[in-house]
Amino acid sequence: MHNIKTKQFTFAFPPNELILESGKKLGPITIAYETYGKLNKEKTNAILVTHALSGDAHASGSHEEDGIVGWWDKLIGPEKFIDTNKFFVICSNILGGCRGSTGPASINPNTKKEYATDFPIISIGDIVNVQKELVGHLNINKLLSVIGGSMGGMQVLQWMITYPEKIKSAIPIATTMKHTPQQIAFNEVGRQAIISDPNWKKGRYYGSKIPAKGLALARMIGHITYMSDDSMKIKFGRRFKLNKENYKFGAEFEVEEYLHYRGDSFVKRFDPNSYLYITKAMDYFNIVNGKRLGSIFKGLKAKVLVISFKSDWLYPSQQSQKIVKACKLAWVKTTYCNISSNYGHDAFLLEVKEEGQIIKHFLNSVLSKD
Amino acid sequence: MHNIKTKQFTFAFPPNELILESGKKLGPITIAYETYGKLNKEKTNAILVTHALSGDAHASGSHEEDGIVGWWDKLIGPEKFIDTNKFFVICSNILGGCRGSTGPASINPNTKKEYATDFPIISIGDIVNVQKELVGHLNINKLLSVIGGSMGGMQVLQWMITYPEKIKSAIPIATTMKHTPQQIAFNEVGRQAIISDPNWKKGRYYGSKIPAKGLALARMIGHITYMSDDSMKIKFGRRFKLNKENYKFGAEFEVEEYLHYRGDSFVKRFDPNSYLYITKAMDYFNIVNGKRLGSIFKGLKAKVLVISFKSDWLYPSQQSQKIVKACKLAWVKTTYCNISSNYGHDAFLLEVKEEGQIIKHFLNSVLSKD
Structure with a gap:
């Protein structure tokens, strides 16, 4: 296997301001992102990877300057499970983050000081809206897949709801449709x-x-x-x-x-x-919100692979099974895998061998349906 | 049912100093305690109740001054599950506590100031050694039972090991023989x-x-x-x-x-x-400590009732089942009950109806073996 050095790009959100779900406006917005592999001519091989709470845009390879290895490097790279010889992989730091994207530590153009707690409330929906702009900026009309674990999985679920026509498949991992009180x-x-x-x-x-x-x-x-x-x-x-x-x-x-x-x-x-x-x-994320389970993903044409891990007690398998149920009730083509692992919630980052194999197989099956 | 008003007593530990498990000396020691019911002539009806992390000596009834109701009042009292018309119940604030017994907030006789972090390390063994002195001070040679949940259960297990001849029965509830890393x-x-x-x-x-x-x-x-x-x-x-x-x-x-x-x-x-x-x-408590499971309670003549709760994920049922296994391997007469409850660990304080019934039945069976 080769190793790849990566570079971060930034993307300034056009138009200058984004209207957030709360109704407030935010702008200008900068989003830091990395890409791995090459976008094919038909622009049909793009995969968006979404990160968890403490993640960032650096999912794969190592940085020129510090040599730091990406958080999902075992999964993404040339000849790896998400093969960047084949796929064009994008990962961006989320809105509200602190690793290159606009967040509370960014300068508020009105005050010329850091936003701090003047930063507006953001939602998973806002985070995904910005990702969608980035994908458009890269001239991609439809993603082959959106893949992410934990809070990354919430973003995947949000894509399935807000932009169903923009994704060919989706892989929510170790996640939930809404947080429990615990x-x-x-x-x-x-x-x-x-x-x-x-x-x-x-x-x-x-x-x-x-x-x-x-x-x-x-x-x-x-x-x-x-x-x-x-x-x-x-x-x-x-x-x-x-x-x-x-x-x-x-x-x-x-x-x-x-x-x-x-x-x-x-x-x-x-x-x-x-x-x-x-x-x-x-905590605010809630795509159920009183809806009937069968109506949540109604009309979604994308193929879905749901993955959970048996020892995960933070996002227990039952929460993933509820996603599967909601998909099945909406006639969405859904595969589910509950992987044996004793790593707990961290398994989505660590139990890569089985997880990677399943993702690889699923992505190939999505490709073959072209 | 009647209600009882309770009074706290204090007991000064004689001799003036206690040698702790760490080898250090501590003294003088004051222990706050309450009692409910009457000790019979034969002194065979005494039950020691041991409290959990945030508990105190006030297990039953309400205090004259503030009307505060004891932490296990639903279980202990006249005509209640642990019937104080029949049993003499003792509950003391643990050594190291802050509800009347000597602890870090007590005055260090050497400095005339609060001990603070000069207070010596204490162990569950030390806590139980002081309880044993209190029981002796009350002229009781053998307890009918020691009962406690959570850290109270650790004290019960310690009694089973250190003073097996001083107890006729023991009820460790929702507890463990040692803490896991979690x-x-x-x-x-x-x-x-x-x-x-x-x-x-x-x-x-x-x-x-x-x-x-x-x-x-x-x-x-x-x-x-x-x-x-x-x-x-x-x-x-x-x-x-x-x-x-x-x-x-x-x-x-x-x-x-x-x-x-x-x-x-x-x-x-x-x-x-x-x-x-x-x-x-x-965290230090560890009565396994490399021993063979069957040797931990070897020679214990007391009858044991182990109770756990199915939704308790802090002290999960498996830990109680290990206690049962250790007892059975040592030929100790042991009963086990895994109670259905959705209260989690708090169930030992809240799911009193089933818990109380089982304890009541067990105590009567211990009495009848006189």
């Missing part, structure tokens, strides 16, 4: 951790100390929900790091040290305000 | 929330502002783990409290408001340092 509760505790940090200062911390402890705490809570009890047992057991005698409420168990590490490293690359806005967009 | 991780995030609060000041906050936000966050995380996804759905659904337009990262969903409320109300009655010490004692 899922909202975990996000809310993370948000409260950030807001309770005195460095948060109602979001106006840019140029001074960021609410690093709050964000690290939010990430620690997140990580517990991303792993399964079993994967933690295998990874850490009850191993001690320090001697019990050194006990001063520091990390002693390896699991504690790991959570501290994940929390601290997240702080270096993520804006706490983005964490607030994005988790709120997830 | 259970440690949830506690650790709670501790980090407290420690990250600038008001914590390495534990020396007495007399000034307490780390209220940190403790509230810890409690919020705890509450998510105490409930089940289903019980949250029934209780809150996705109901909004405020209008979406008022959105300023405050509580909007009812589940958020509930968590805020539980967090804030906890702060009024609990010492953050106690939260640190007690959760550490839970």
